[in-house]
Amino acid sequence: MSTNAFAPPEAGQHGAMPRRRGSLRLRLSLGVPVLTALVVGAIEWSLGDLVEAADGLTRMVWLVLLLSATQLLLIEALLLWPLRRLAAGCEAMESVPAPLADDEAAPAPRLAAELERIGHVMRRARGSLWQQGQAALALQRELTQQRELLAQAQRELAANQRELAGMARTDPLTGLANLRVFDETLRREFKRAQRQRGLLAIAVLDLDEFKQFNERHGSAAGDAALQRVARLLNERFKRDTDVVARLGGEEFVALLPGFGMAEAQGVLELLREDLRALRLPDGQGHLTLSVGLAAASPGHPYLSAQALMQAADEALYIAKHAGRDRLSLAA
Incomplete structure (x- = not known):
């Protein structure tokens, strides 16, 4: 009687684990692109290029998608997969008979090591995200510099064209009309x-x-x-x-x-x-x-x-x- 009374809750808990993992993946899939878009938008705004032409907006969208996909892959490989292993381990431990009193503390070191490993993975993921943000800033600065060089070249070209037009209509020695x-x-x-x-x-x-x-x-x-x-x-x-x-x-x-x-x-x-x-x-x-x-x-x-x-x-x-x-x- 006692065993049957507690069986349904355990079954519900086993079924809820995949649902919680699916819900976490869904929240990450929605939250990471939004957060990435905010970070990229803040970078664009700080550099004064938030409002640009259609090609600038397209470039920002592709950058957001690329960074989001990279982050989701990293989270999947470095966080969700270890969590699935941990959840599988917990389920396996729940399914086996209760250990003897002397062995009850045995899984604790393994669980602490797994949590430490997950924490290390999360720190690496944060470091990777920071490096990607720095790379995006460097790319934005390079694009800004290239635009400035292009504008300067266009100004010099216009000045040369005006000078050539003047030379085509004046005598170079006297300045009179030719x-x-x-x-x-x-x-x-x-x-x-x-x-x-x-x-x-x-x-x-x-x-x-x-x-x-x-x-x-x-x-x-x-x-x-x-x-x-x-x-x-x-x-x-x-x-x-x-x-x-x-x-x-x-x-x-x-x-x-x-x-x-x-x-x-x-x-x-x-x-x-x-x-x-x-x-x-x-x-x-x-x-x-x-x-x-x-x-x-x-x-x-x-x-x-x-x-x-x-x-x-x-x-x-x-x-x-x-x-x-x-x-x-x-x-």
Whole structure:
């Protein structure tokens, strides 16, 4: 009677052990990812990257899943499996007949050793989790550094592109517009003058005997002289609509929208006087200027921008062969 009275509770206890282990595994399966997500989120927030684009969120989700799976495997291998062995041992001890009084204390050392082993395993698991957290922090710092390096490279690339774009539109020695920019501006202004029946003057300027100047004073002095002449041109032609460019060598060109032949001639004569009075670096001689001038107007039209430029070139040719240091007007 006494044995039958206690049999049902023992059976219930034996059946409850697997249920408790299953419940523990379920709680760990739910709790570990949540705890890992909180730890990773705290790390992301401390580094200022909690709110990122979709790729950053995907990376964090994968990191949480990887860490959670690693922890669950470690807990299963290092904690739950020893617990199952311990539970199996307890069940086996309950199923065997009660030992004699002298042997009742025998399982106690084994139980203490098993508990010590479980405690050691748990400490190792905590150490492993800490190492994984440190590895995640190191990875996050590396990603942040790589993003900063990428941003710096993008800024440097943008600066180089701006510099190259500027070099493609300016003469590197004088800083004036180059031939490409001048051609674009000439076509645009010529069409505008035709459409509005306005005035447009173009002057081609060439420094006289500049090759001999370079031979006497050296190329460095020649470059300095070209830079001084470029500054003088910018000072004389300073309207917003004026465009001064270097065509190459010692040849320059000035495009003067809104100027007819008479207005442009007056400005160019003043320029020639300024050049004669110009003090070159180290007092090295002086320079003179030959100019060919052409102007389009409703009363004197040209068929194209190229025809207007050619007329100015022909006027310069005449000035050169007429003795230099003079201004020649296109017919």
